[in-house]
Each structure stands twice: as C-alpha cells, then as structure tokens.
Amino acid sequence: MLEPSPLDERKQQILKAVVSDYTVTGMPVGSQVLAAKYFIALSSATIRNELADLVGTGYLQQPHTSAGRIPTDRGYRYFVDFLMEPEAASATVRRTVRQEFESAPRSVDGILEKAAMVLSQVTENVSLVTAPEVSESRIKHIDLVSLEPQSVLIILVLEGNLIKQQVVHLERATTQEDLSRMAAMLNQKVKGQTADELSSRLDLLGPDRAEQRRIIERLIESITTHQAQRQTIVLHDGVRNLLRHPEFVEVGRLEELMELLEQGAQLASILQQVEFEKDVEIVIGRENTSSGLRECSLVLTTYKMADRIRGTIGVIGPTRMHYGQVVARVRLVSHATSDVLAHLGN
C-alpha cells in the first residue's frame, strides 16, 4: 500500500461513485457500470486504470480477480471526510420521530428508551444510547428511607427527574424519624450541588451532633463513591434490523457483536470517549479497537440534557451503510432527544 497520495478530482468522483453504488446495491462495482451510470463521457478502460490506481493506494479492494471494486476502510474514511454530501432527513422521518417522542413517558429513562427505539427504526441499524453522566448533575432532592434498622435507602433526585437509588448499611440503628430530619437538613444544604461537590462541602454541615454527622458523612461518602464507580448503562435496540443486512447472513459475525452488546462494558468505554464538541463522530471498520466491530461502523454524537450534562447516542451498523442518511438521522434524533429532555422540568 502506497502513501495516502492526495486524490485528484476524477479519482475522488470515482471513489464517491463506488461508495454510493456499493452502499445501495451491495455488489462490487465494475468499470462498466461506473462508465454507464456515472461517467458517460469516459470509457470503461479509462475507469479501469483509475480503479487500479485506487486499489494501489488502498482506497478500494477487489474481493477476487474478476470482481468489481468495493471500498476499503480507508476508502470509506476518505468518503465521509471529504466526499459525503450533507443530507437532510426526509419529512416522513421527521414526522415519525416527532410522533414517537410525543408518546414517550415523561421520565429520563423512558425518553432514552424511546430514543433508542426510534433511532434504530429510522436508521435500520442497532442504536446505542448511554444514560447521561450524572457526576456533574445537580442534586434536587435527597430522601432517606429506613428499610431495616441499620439499612437505609438513599434516593437522589437529580436534574431532569433522574432518580438514583442505593442501599447503605450503617453501623448503628437509625429510625425513620432521624433519617427524615437528616434528609431535611441535607436538602437545605446540598440542593443545587453536584455529587462531586458534596464531599468538599461536608464541613458546611456544622459540628452540632457528632453522631448524626458521622452518619451523614457515611451517606455522602457512599453517594460519591457510588456515582464515581457506577458503570455507564448502554441501551440498545434494533438487533432485528441488523439481521436483514446481507453482511450478517453468517451468524459468526453476529455472535461477537451480540456479546459486545449484551455485556456492555466495552461499549460503554467506547461511547464515553465521544467528544462533546464534535458534531457527529464516525468510526469505520478496523478503526474500532474491538475485534467484534471489525466490519462495523459507528456513527455517534451526543445529546444534551442540562447545560453540562450529556450522553452519547448513535448507531452501529455494517461498514457498508448509507453514511449521509444515517448521519442526518442520528443528528435528528439526537436533537429531538435533547429537546424533549429540555422540556422535562428542571
């Protein structure tokens, strides 16, 4: 493979034509179809020469000697970086998305589930949605419920009606009355702070009753560590769509992918690396670190819940996907999700 020499105009057009045609038909593209459908002014022989060059520079490949050309990962990369034309989501799709979100439950979880559902539907791929990063989310309300004498259920209501719960065991028995008092106090002190800020504000609590203070320290410590080590949950939907793609007729490919989807941890770390500033991020084929994604592409972006609180949303599909359309629809659903979340109450 030679160095990534810059492509002249005609090579770019040919690469673009190959990618476009291949994503639609799924068949390797030959010089004759290219000449007939896209380059009537040129002969197939000329195109053959150009194709040979594109193979030499690593943008295209041939499945076998007497077949047409298909894009390599590098070809797709060049396509999405330089050749892909912006596409707007169709009115039909926009209507679908709007209608689906209208029927969504008024809770963060419900909305995210709906987002995963509708995104997989309109892109015909597997959708991925991470819950928003809560460590930076402001606390609206704390509630303490006594389960057993030494066992307390902590309920945190965060921005956007996000509810986090956890059980903590205390060294000594505490009544519901005590807990309610502590909750009331905590609510006054910590309201509007992020979980991260909690620990640093501990001293603001005042040194009144040492015992109570120790319990509160214990609770806050539990909250912060819990938030920190909490693994990101990745919702997904639409595996059924993937089964319709011809690249998955052999189930071997699917097996690795399903493992990735069902265990989630590895996916979570990938999705967390999506940068908030970027618009839409595309990872193609072997650019993925996971071997299960060797022949898949990711199209990812972020949605916004409150000012600094974001999550990742996107799709995973075969490298041979209609990138322009998928990008447009991922963006559409991301914006719609942000909108709905914004109106959820703060």
Place this chain on the structure above:
Amino acid sequence: MLEPSPLDERKQQILKAVVSDYTVTGMPVGSQVLAAKYFIALSSATIRNELADLVGTGYLQQPHTSAGRIPTDRGYRYFVDFLMEPEAASATVRRTVRQEFESAPRSVDGILEKAAMVLSQVTENVSLVTAPEVSESRIKHIDLVSLEPQSVLIILVLEGNLIKQQVVHLERATTQEDLSRMAAMLNQKVKGQTADELSSRLDLLGPDRAEQRRIIERLIESITTHQAQRQTIVLHDGVRNLLRHPEFVEVGRLEELMELLEQGAQLASILQQVEFEKDVEIVIGRENTSSGLRECSLVLTTYKMADRIRGTIGVIGPTRMHYGQVVARVRLVSHATSDVLAHLGN
C-alpha cells in the same frame, strides 16, 4: 395421524432414546445407532418397525425418506410429561449461580438483571425475567418532590426496595413544603397497603382541608391507574448463546424471535399466564401461540419476592434442547433469585 394411542413400554423407551440422542447430536437418529447404543438386545429391523409406528402415531417424523427420525412437538411433549428423568444441577453450576448472586447489587432491578444473566449463562439459551407484579405489593414509603410549580414527582418505595416513580401535573401550583406535609400524612395513612387498596382507603384521610384533599386524590388516582396500565417489563439476556445453536444458522428464524424479544409486549402476555402453583411449565414448538416461537420451546417458572408477589423467570431455546437439564437449572436460578430477594429487606 392416528389417535394418541398409549405407548407400550418399549415404544416409550425408544422414543426416549430418540429424544435423548437427538438433543445431543442434532442429527436424525437411525435404527442402527439405536440398536447399537441403546437396545443391544434388539435388531435394527425390530426397531425400524417400532419407529414406523411412532411416526404413524405422530410422535416422530422423518426429515426425508432416507433419514433417521427426529421427535415431533408431540414427541417432545410426551417426553417431558412422562419420560424425562429428574436431573439435579451439577455442583459447578450451583457454585456459579451462588457466586454470581453474591456479586449482585442489593436492589430488585439489579438482582433480576443478574438472574437473567446467570440463567442465560447456565442454560446457554435466552433467559426471560419479568419484574414482579407490583399491584399487590405493599407501599413502604411515599415521597413527593416538586419539579416545577405544577409538576410533582411521586416516588413510591414498595416492598423489597422496589422503587416506582412518576410525574403528575396538578391544576394549581404547590410548594415543596406543602408536598412534604402531604407526603408525611400519606406515609402515616397508607403505609403497608397495596396500591390497589389505596383508592378504597381514600375516605380515611379525613375532610380537613378540601383543597389539599383534592390534590391527594389526584395523586392517588394517578398512582393506581399508573400501576394498573403499567406494562410488564421483560428482561432478556443471552441472545449470543442462541447464535451458537445450529438451528439458527439461517437468520430468518432469528429475525422473528428478535422482534418478539425487542418489543416485549407479546412476550409479557405469555409470561403473565404462567401459573404460580405449577412447578415448571414447558411450552413446546407450535404449542406457542406466537408464530415466532414455532420452533422454540419455553421453560418457565415463577420466583417469589414477598408472600404474594411473584414474577416469571425462564428460558427460550430451540425445541431441541436438553429439557431435563434446563428444567433443573431454571428451577435452581428461580430458587436462588427468591432467596436473594427474600434477604433484601422488608
């Protein structure tokens, strides 16, 4: 197909041998292997005669003329009803289950997720777990959080640390202080009741302040209707296991199944029909009402959370499964789940 004439002892043994061998090898079973492996005293010709009878009565079928026999749905049914021998879960499996549950989070959702995970793992099939029916669950704690002036978040803590949340919109603005007072009152009055009982106890609230009472009515109404229409959530895990079974090499079969799993509603109605009294319920192939399950079997049972509160747990796999083993393991995980839930605090 003739009527289901009762099978004599030898026919039963042959049917049993066919099912056993077929579930292991996946290959149609011929008269010669049967004679060699299971019936050394008999000649293959004799077995051929018996096999022909079993085909005639509908317990076996031949994929084609010169192939061995495989069980029909009826054959499997007879097997699980009369021939299947009780199998105990191996020590290894029991240890796996125990260890997995030890690392489970101390919340109902977490435990159920873990149950789904471990069940799919030990049965190598897709696991199904429904959340427990909450309509009969007792309320331990009610919390009201003001989101916006006219918007209230209701948090219900039910038996077993089960947390239900919902947003209600009120006709007039209400402060957090008012809500806290109402919550305190509600907690005194409704503690220990089921959501169903709530509406009938409304009159116990006393006629003190009409306005406040109206709000409370509104809240309770919202709680009860919400609980009633809430669709059962069905967790599943282990689709990756299914891909390893040879019956799913052609993805067409899988597609219908995935649709069923991902939409959930139809599955929920199936799972809700599992009777609590029964031990383990098995539904084989076309006995299923869903066309997507034509070639699958369900092995289902219930787990217990509190006295009357139960959920369904089980697996879905190809009709050709090792029923004895799967039944044992479903039962094992069900009991383990019940145990862990019982120790969760009440």
Place this chain on the structure above:
DNA sequence: ATTGGCAGTCTCGATCACCGAGTGCTAACT
C-alpha cells in the same frame, strides 16, 4: 492521456454421478 480490443481469471450455478445412510418389505425363523 484515452480508448477499443482481446485474452485471461475467477465466481457462480447447473448438471451429473456416486456414495452411503437408512428405510420398507418380504420371507424365514423362534
């Protein structure tokens, strides 16, 4: 630089023959 022509390569599908597994049937045997 482009093009027409042409020989060469490779896949895919159809056809065919063959092997082997397994059956059903009949006649003999206990």
Place this chain on the structure above:
DNA sequence: AGTTAGCACTCGGTGATCGAGACTGCCAAT
C-alpha cells in the same frame, strides 16, 4: 406373534465438471 436377516430402493450430500458471465489487465492504436 413377534423377531430377524436380507435386499432392493430412495434420497440427500459431496464433489467434479463444465459453461456462462463478469471483470480485469494489458497492449496497441488513436
């Protein structure tokens, strides 16, 4: 009557062969 050996027959699976078709790469002409 039930059981068995023997045998002819059926049928799916495998592998080989062959031709058609699709493209290519290369070369010589434009």
